Amino acid sequence: MGGDGGADPVIHFVFVHGASHGAWCWYKLTTLLDAAGFKSSSVDLTGAGINLTDSNTVMDSDQYNRPLFTLLSDLPPHHKVILVGHSIGGGSVTEALCKFTDKISMAIYLAAAMVQPGSIPSPNLSNMHVGEEEIWEYTYGEGTDKPPTGVLMKQEFRRHYYYSESPLEDVTLSSKLLRPAPVRAFQDLGKLPPNPEAEKVPRVYNKTAKDNLFDSVRQDLLVENWPPSQLYVLEESDHSAFFSVPTTLFAYLLRAVSFLQR
Numbered sequence: 001m002g003g004d005g006g007a008d009p010v011i012h013f014v015f016v017h018g019a020s021h022g023a024w025c026w027y028k029l030t031t032l033l034d035a036a037g038f039k040s041s042s043v044d045l046t047g048a049g050i051n052l053t054d055s056n057t058v059m060d061s062d063q064y065n066r067p068l069f070t071l072l073s074d075l076p077p078h079h080k081v082i083l084v085g086h087s088i089g090g091g092s093v094t095e096a097l098c099k100f101t102d103k104i105s106m107a108i109y110l111a112a113a114m115v116q117p118g119s120i121p122s123p124n125l126s127n128m129h130v131g132e133e134e135i136w137e138y139t140y141g142e143g144t145d146k147p148p149t150g151v152l153m154k155q156e157f158r159r160h161y162y163y164s165e166s167p168l169e170d171v172t173l174s175s176k177l178l179r180p181a182p183v184r185a186f187q188d189l190g191k192l193p194p195n196p197e198a199e200k201v202p203r204v205y206n207k208t209a210k211d212n213l214f215d216s217v218r219q220d221l222l223v224e225n226w227p228p229s230q231l232y233v234l235e236e237s238d239h240s241a242f243f244s245v246p247t248t249l250f251a252y253l254l255r256a257v258s259f260l261q262r
């Protein structure tokens, strides 16, 4: 995994956040993994976390994903990583999988957009409307007569849709750190051409059973449309398993990678 039989046997996890989040949201997982002797990295995509770019200026997925692509292209020769993506960060994982296939030993999706390259995503999947109310706040970096450039979930809906089962401290932390996400970067999602090489990399899906944002039906549809090699269900998890069930998620990640070692 680390070295694929070479000199560097370390198992290296790379974490990719979802919309508006950042590397910071993985702090519990990276602490657990590091303490257990694994290597972990978490990236801030362009305009997220402490990446200084204004997200309203991010034009496309290539620009948004560049920090992840840089991390992968800087890996030593033969070093492979396990890529873990949350939510719409699953789109970044799939793009990386197509671009850097030989650097990735396993792709793990956590309540994430797992859309097969070359397929036509179902409109049910990309529908951001949940419930009756408008839960999203848009920013118009190019003027109100132009399409929005950023989107952020309104503060009053976050507890319910992102963090219903998570500790309140993490809800407070996120209120300081969430940033508008670059909508234009997401528009490329599901537009990748077919990629038979990327299809050979094992994929794992982690379903979040108490998720008020990405419900079971839609997660099941993703799994049905592009069946992974392993499927786990986080029964007590809200949309943000890294906060609500970090130790269960940690255990499931280790179980998933144990199949690589056989």
Ligand SMILES: CC[C@H]1c2cc3[nH]c4c(c3C)C(=O)[C@H](C(=O)OC)c4c3nc(cc4[nH]c(cc(n2)[C@@H]1C)c(C(C)=O)c4C)[C@@H](C)[C@@H]3CCC(=O)O
Residues within 6 Å of the ligand: 018, 019, 020, 021, 086, 087, 088, 089, 111, 112, 113, 114, 115, 121, 122, 125, 126, 127, 128, 129, 130, 151, 153, 181, 183, 186, 187, 188, 189, 190, 213, 214, 215
């Ligand atoms: C501009 C529409 C664009 C899109 C935006 C978007 N998607 C999610 C967020 C935003 C702003 C979230 O906040 C949430 C997330 O990342 O939480 C941390 C999002 C999700 N997107 C999912 C799946 C999914 N999204 C799309 C497409 C888009 N999302 C638009 C292009 C697709 C497809 C097929 O195109 C898919 C599969 C989930 C993993 C989460 C939950 C969102 C929800 O259920 O509404």
